[in-house]
Amino acid sequence: GVVPAAPPSSAPLPAPAPPASFSEILRLVRSGRDVPGLHRPNVTASLASPTPSRLARRPKPWEGARPAEPPQPGREPGGSGALGPAPLTPASP
Amino acid sequence: MSGARGGARRSQAFRLPGRHGYAVEFSPYLPGRLACAAAQYYGIAGCGTLAVLEQNEAGICLFRSFDWNDGLFDVTWSENNEHVLVTSSGDGALQIWDTAKPTGPLQVCKEHTQEVYSVDWSQTRGEQLVVSGSWDQTAKLWDPTVGRSLCTFKGHEGIIYSTIWSPHIPGCFASASGDQTLRIWDVKTPGVKVVIPGHQAEILSCDWCKYDENLLVTGAVDCSLKGWDLRNVRQPVFNLVGHTYAVRRVKFSPFHATLLASCSYDFTVRFWDFSKPNPLLETVEHHTEFTCGLDLSLHNHGQVADCAWDELVKIYTPSCLAAPV
Numbered sequence: 001g002v003v004p005a006a007p008p009s010s011a012p013l014p015a016p017a018p019p020a021s022f023s024e025i026l027r028l029v030r031s032g033r034d035v036p037g038l039h040r041p042n043v044t045a046s047l048a049s050p051t052p053s054r055l056a057r058r059p060k061p062w063e064g065a066r067p068a069e070p071p072q073p074g075r076e077p078g079g080s081g082a083l084g085p086a087p088l089t090p091a092s093p
Numbered sequence: 094m095s096g097a098r099g100g101a102r103r104s105q106a107f108r109l110p111g112r113h114g115y116a117v118e119f120s121p122y123l124p125g126r127l128a129c130a131a132a133q134y135y136g137i138a139g140c141g142t143l144a145v146l147e148q149n150e151a152g153i154c155l156f157r158s159f160d161w162n163d164g165l166f167d168v169t170w171s172e173n174n175e176h177v178l179v180t181s182s183g184d185g186a187l188q189i190w191d192t193a194k195p196t197g198p199l200q201v202c203k204e205h206t207q208e209v210y211s212v213d214w215s216q217t218r219g220e221q222l223v224v225s226g227s228w229d230q231t232a233k234l235w236d237p238t239v240g241r242s243l244c245t246f247k248g249h250e251g252i253i254y255s256t257i258w259s260p261h262i263p264g265c266f267a268s269a270s271g272d273q274t275l276r277i278w279d280v281k282t283p284g285v286k287v288v289i290p291g292h293q294a295e296i297l298s299c300d301w302c303k304y305d306e307n308l309l310v311t312g313a314v315d316c317s318l319k320g321w322d323l324r325n326v327r328q329p330v331f332n333l334v335g336h337t338y339a340v341r342r343v344k345f346s347p348f349h350a351t352l353l354a355s356c357s358y359d360f361t362v363r364f365w366d367f368s369k370p371n372p373l374l375e376t377v378e379h380h381t382e383f384t385c386g387l388d389l390s391l392h393n394h395g396q397v398a399d400c401a402w403d404e405l406v407k408i409y410t411p412s413c414l415a416a417p418v
Binding site: 022025026028029037039040041043044045047048050051052053057060061062063 | 111121133135137139140161162173174175176193194196198199200201218260303304347348
């Protein structure tokens, strides 16, 4: 059921260091110790067929609109794709 | 409410006790339906949970939840069946679920050798393909009706954090990596098509503009979002600063060519319009932990969902998106 959340705090946020419990869990796992309350189900695939679909695919908001140039100063018009036959030389990372 | 800070309208929340949210995605079929991929213990240990939520005016309730043996890091809905969705997990597997079959996943596809941080179902009309991205530095292509991958894409020299299909170019996807590059791939060739050394930091997320097939955005550990035009990748077309910690996920608006949303380890969600001289439209601060999941509704204009490590999923309409443009 619905669990209403507390309203967000208006206090300034502290620096987001990982919370104490995050560090503790990391420490427990790295030292090979059991984490309390760990839930390890043993779920396997059913290999069943999916429930048949009854709904038609809905068009996306951008479908039907041409992939036109958005208004932006300094850009040249033209909608040709950038992925031509010759790949760009890979840059070294 | 108006103003640039915090003023989200009609915000609703759902708590997943003992679970840390990694990803949310609205159903492409059902306006009120939202999937959340979550992990026990921040994804470090324990199981994962897929929560399928139902939202309406009265609030958010749990439609169905599924457990998996390891933490779940991403979720994507099928584009050809309203019941079906796919998750990716810490044990290197993908799971295919049916919301009408509560007993467990239909299929499990385990090939990646490390955590799978990203999974995406193709958005173009003619294809039904899934792409996954893993800490094992590879991306894999899947036909959801076949249990084995169709192709493995190698080239990244670091963890892959995000793999996203182009909404316009069939068979084309982008990947974002810890090797600081954004790469563009075509399923017809195993080698990379374009390499963009986008940041001097790990790139955690990427997305495609829905109204310009050449434009992408990346979000990185350097706290910035950068825009990339595939016709000239030497410099970014925009650089959005404001987040104070790593940008965890970026999403282009489904309705507007120049609107974007981002969430961050600074706990905030921010909304941007890169065509404006002051592009930061609004900052929403309603989480108390790393905010990892973010999606924009395809049906309800301006509606946003997010999730964070504070166990909360939130659905709301930020003021800056409330009025149709």
